[in-house]
Amino acid sequence: MSPQPPQPDLLYSEEEEALRSALRDLLADHCGAAAVLARTESDAPHDRALWTSLAEGMGLAGLLVPESLGGQGASHREAAVVLEELGRAVAPVPYLTSAVVATEALLACAGNEATGLLAELATGRTVAVLVHGPASGPAGAPGAVRQEGGLLYGETGVVADAAAADVLLVPTRDGALYAVDAADATVTPRVSLDLTRPLAAVVLDGTPGRLLGQDAGAAVTRALRAGAGLLASEQLGVADWCLTETVRHLKERTQFNRPVGGFQALKHRLAQLWLETVGVRAAARNAADALATNSPDTDVAVAVAAAYASPVAVHAAEEAVQLHGGIGMTWEHPVHLYLKRAKADAIAYGSAGRHRAALAELVDLRPPL
Structure with missing residues (x-):
């Protein structure tokens, strides 16, 4: 009998939770909603100071770069945790595009030019x-x-x-x-x-x-697969923030002398959103684990995560805008940043429809002629 492939591990390790805690503290200090809003109105939308803290202070720019090239030699699981937290903060840093997608493309290349550039990306001083x-x-x-x-x-x-x-x-x-x-x-x-x-x-x-x-075809394919798979973790962060903040707001907002969150119709909407977010977490963790272990089912795992995460992130952001009432429609409240990030992410590395079509091909469930 052939050996059974290892089962995916969807749980967070102690090291991953420690990474999340340290990163969330850093983002709370340096990437508040007011600061992000102010930066979007400036001529410098990227936060270079935050990027320096992430790259040089925590070494996150080189998570996927081998230790022999000055990186951390970590896996896609740790990168997924980073993207979850960056998604929760809608952090204006080029982590996904540089530390994940560009890095994956370079890892598919051989030669001194590619390895030299990987070493530069690991420092974070080059994007x-x-x-x-x-x-x-x-x-x-x-x-x-x-x-x-x-x-x-x-x-x-x-x-x-x-x-x-x-x-x-x-x-x-x-x-x-x-x-x-x-x-x-x-x-x-x-x-x-x-x-x-x-x-x-x-x-x-x-x-x-x-x-x-x-x-270039192999390098681009590898890079975009990793980008699509780990983008689901960023979308999970967006959805999780929207759900958490909406629940908090509805507990504090009162109407007819009772918390708005106590109304049954709103409870049902929040419960549905919670179920969808839990589903995204499972799909995103499965994709990250498959990428990290180079599983033979990686293409399927990425397609499932990408197809499911996009509509849930958009739905969570839309619900957050609606359930925050009038304040949710204002520029000063950050919820519109999450809606825009969710909408943009939905087409960044392929639409949900494209990934569903790819999944159908992968599992041989083509539509009838």
């Missing part, structure tokens, strides 16, 4: 962003950038956190992956629904690039 195609397209699809004579030409679509990047990872039409210094490219900010994760368009016009690897 890298993968310039990938639209989320609705196939992962690893050929890029819009062409390479001629060692120089890169082309215009990409909008890219999250590109304005904060020091290095851009650019796949080309010939199937290679290049590293481009962001200062050599034209990076133009674009209007973003999620003000805590701004977008920018990237134009390359005779821009020099450093070859990272010849198989």
Whole structure:
């Protein structure tokens, strides 16, 4: 008999809980709602000071980087815990795009150029962003950038956190992956629904690039799979904050001399939201564990988590806005930041519909002709 594959571990370890506690304390001190709101109205939406604290103070930028390259040598489980807490705070830092997606793309490349860049990302002093195609397209699809004579030409679509990047990872039409210094490219900010994760368009016009690897398709596919799987943990953090804050508000808000949360209709809505959030936690933890253990079911676990987490995060944020009443509709209350983050996350690495279609292919449940 062939050995049974290990069962997924959905529980948090003591080390993961300790990491959560330390990170939540840091975010409470340096990433309050008022500070995040103020930063979205400024010309500097990314919080560089917070990023320095996360990267240099706690070493979180290098969680997925091997210890031999100066990283922590941790797994996707720890990265998922970090993203949960960053989602709860809608922290304006490029953790998902640089410490997860770009790092995963570089881990798929061999050679001194890729390993040197990984060592730089582990310090947090360098931020890298993968310039990938639209989320609705196939992962690893050929890029819009062409390479001629060692120089890169082309215009990409909008890219999250590109304005904060020091290095851009650019796949080309010939199937290679290049590293481009962001200062050599034209990076133009674009209007973003999620003000805590701004977008920018990237134009390359005779821009020099450093070859990272010849198989951009494999690197991009690996990066986007990890991005989609761990994004579910960020969406869990968004949903959990919305549920927790809404319950707290309804306990304090009174009407007819009794707490609003005591009304049965609202109790039912909160109970439904709690059930959905618990489901997201299980799916997100399963995806993180599958990525960490390189499970043969990783593709299925990621597709399930990505398909389920997006609509729940949006629903939780919409309920939070509604159940906070008039104050929930104001700019001063932070709940609109969570709604915008949930809406943006829902299409960041593929829509729920796209992941459901991928899941149907993976488990051979194709729709009838």
